[in-house]
Amino acid sequence: MALVEFKGVVKRYETNISVNHLNLEITQGEIFGLLGPNGAGKSTTIHLLAGLLSLDGGEITLDGYSTAKNPLEVKRRLGLVPQELAIYPLLTARENVTFFARLYGLKGSLLKERVEEALEFTGLQKYAKDKPQSFSGGMKRRLNIACSIMHRPKLIIMDEPTVGIDPQSRNHILESVKKLNAMGSTIIYTSHYMEEVEAISTRIGIMDQGKLVAHGTKEELIQQAGLKERLMLECNRFTEEAAEEIRTHPRITFFQRREDSKLELVLQESQTYLQDILFILSKHGLALQKLTRVEPDLESLFLSMTGHTLRDGV
Template identity: 70%
Template sequence: MSFIQIKNVVKKYSNQISVDHLNLSVQQGEIFGLLGPNGAGKSTTIKMLSGLLKMDGGEMIVDGLSVAKDTLEVKRLIGLVPQELAIFESLSARENVTFFARLYGLRGALLQNRVKEALEFVGLSDRASDKPSAFSGGMKRRLNIACAIMHHPKLIIMDEPTVGIDPQSRNHILESVKTLNRMGSTIIYTSHYMEEVSAISTRVGIMDHGHLIACGTQEELRSKVAQDNKIILQVANLTDDAVKELREHPRIKQVNAQEQALELLVGSSQAYLQDILFILSKHNVKIQSLAQVEPDLEALFLSLTGRTLRD
């Protein structure tokens, strides 16, 4: 039996469906990456799985326990790193971790050892007596992680843990995720940064508009677009008319246009490259560089939804 089972889960806000009959399973020991743009339903799914939000339908099981019926027992199994920082600015780093450790019932020498261990793990031992109000964004994110792991949870859920931080802190967090997994925790990691999920995940689920639209290993997902090719162009003087004509081309599957860049997904790059160049030339678009690359998870998402993860 899977460590996590999500069966036909539904969540509605007023008349809006945020999660629509979601079915998903996660095996023990996995790093499961949950991808999707903002508004896809990732955070809502995480809140329901953590027992913070009630489902409107369906069932969630964690380690054989029902999230709806055995809520407290499930919460004891989980370390949650929320998207919004859950730390107290007026307490020191040590006091923050101690507060959350006490909520999980840790006391005495065990509590002190776990607090020290958690701060060492996230690289904040030398700032243990300082308040987060003096921390950088990356340090606050790392403290957020320390508060979630000091009780050695079987399941760690990280919801967009690298939002708004510097590259060094991002790399530190990604390495921490892999270390926590090697130490025995199953991890669910949500993001709309494809490169992060690609770097750490054993399996990936892609959500859009409350649905799970693809799930599998990275190799399995890439195979879904194995016959496609992605063309990346750096351009100048890109016009709406040029983009419109590219999108109307019967053999160009997707067009992602930015101010000075184009990403095209085509069935055969060689067969349609001449058409692409002709259209751009006709609209006086200057091509500064052109590259053909094998499709990645971003290309799969574009193929399935017609938009990129950051849209």
């Protein structure tokens, strides 16, 4: 069942099209990782869904409600964890969460229950009386999350929630994302960190220049892109003659020499034709010291689909 639907969504800034006829469905219960370099349209897409920007074309619905026609119903079902911290440094952690809980209409015993629940979930209960101006970057990020989840939203949008924090806090946030999903929330997660998206996402979307280049599971995207496992061969050295003979082998679809002693290859039916490569090495008096198989990853997938790495321009 689709919880979120983008239908022909367009957003322009003068002559620049930031989101270019976006069509996408996000299923209830999934963690959807949204990847793209700066300027790809990720943040604009998120802001359109959250009702922070108006559409120039198309329609967005959340749980059947239109962001244009029923903005309050959409906001009631939505929790936004923005990239820029949205907390008040002079209020205590508990006061921050309470303030946002009241904005969502929570009152009385339910308000107190949900505030304490959010603080406990983010590991901030023992700091509830402290002001975030004394918090570390990671603690501020966790408070940012607490302020966005206390109303138990159907959809939680996390826009670069781990920027500039320590590894321990990053791991805490990633585990929190998985727990929130297990508790019933659908997650849209944007990041410049491939390993984060790869670790938590059930499905991935890749945006570039305002368009959705591809979306699906990691395995589906790799299959669509036609990526194969790479072989890393290491000898004490590679002669020019041996390297050239390997490079021109008819079943080699990718060849890159890395230093004098390493070659990176993609072979069609690698198991079958690997014997050919070993024969070439033997013929030139070279001994294979190390062979490593490298499965396609999100970095190589992104590069193949957009022509640049995720952090280009960051």
